[in-house]
Amino acid sequence: MSEVxxxxxxxxxxxxxxxxxxxRSRNLLSGxxxxxxxxxxxxxxxxxxxxxPNGNIVILRKVAKYLSTSVYEQIKWAIYMLKLEDEFFFxxxxxxxxxxxxxxxxxxxxxxxxxxxKSAKIARGYVx
Numbered sequence: 001m002s003e004v005x006x007x008x009x010x011x012x013x014x015x016x017x018x019x020x021x022x023x024r025s026r027n028l029l030s031g032x033x034x035x036x037x038x039x040x041x042x043x044x045x046x047x048x049x050x051x052x053p054n055g056n057i058v059i060l061r062k063v064a065k066y067l068s069t070s071v072y073e074q075i076k077w078a079i080y081m082l083k084l085e086d087e088f089f090f091x092x093x094x095x096x097x098x099x100x101x102x103x104x105x106x107x108x109x110x111x112x113x114x115x116x117x118k119s120a121k122i123a124r125g126y127v128x
Contacts, residue, residue, distance in 0.1 A: 042078035054125035064110020
C-alpha cells in the first residue's frame with residue numbers, strides 16, 4: 001500500500017486558495033523569499049503532470065546557467081516530497097526529468113538562448 005501524502009501539510013497556508021483552485025489558466029503568486037512560492041508551484045506542476053499521461057511541461061528561466069541549481073532541483077524536490085522519484089529518470093545533459101512509463105517529461109530552457117526553445121521538439125504528447 002502506498003503512503004498518503006497530505007500536500008496541504010507541505011505548503012504555506014497562504015497558498016491554500018491557489019492549491020484548491022481548479023482554474024489554473026492564470027495565477028499570480030506573491031510573497032517574499034522563504035514564502036514557499038517555488039515549492040507550491042513545483043508541487044502543483046508535478047501533481048498536474050502526473051494526472052495527464054500525455055502532458056509535458058516546459059520550464060523557462062531567464063538565464064540558462066542557473067537552471068540545474070534552481071528550477072531543475074525545485075522540480076526534483078517536489079518529486080521526492082511526493083515520493084515519486086522511482087518513476088522518473090533525471091537527465092543532466094540535456095536537462096530533462098522524464099517519466100519512465102509515459103515518456104513525457106519536464107524540459108528546462110534558458111530564455112537567454114531563444115533558438116534552443118524555438119528548435120525544441122516534444123516527441124510524445126503536448127506541452128501543458
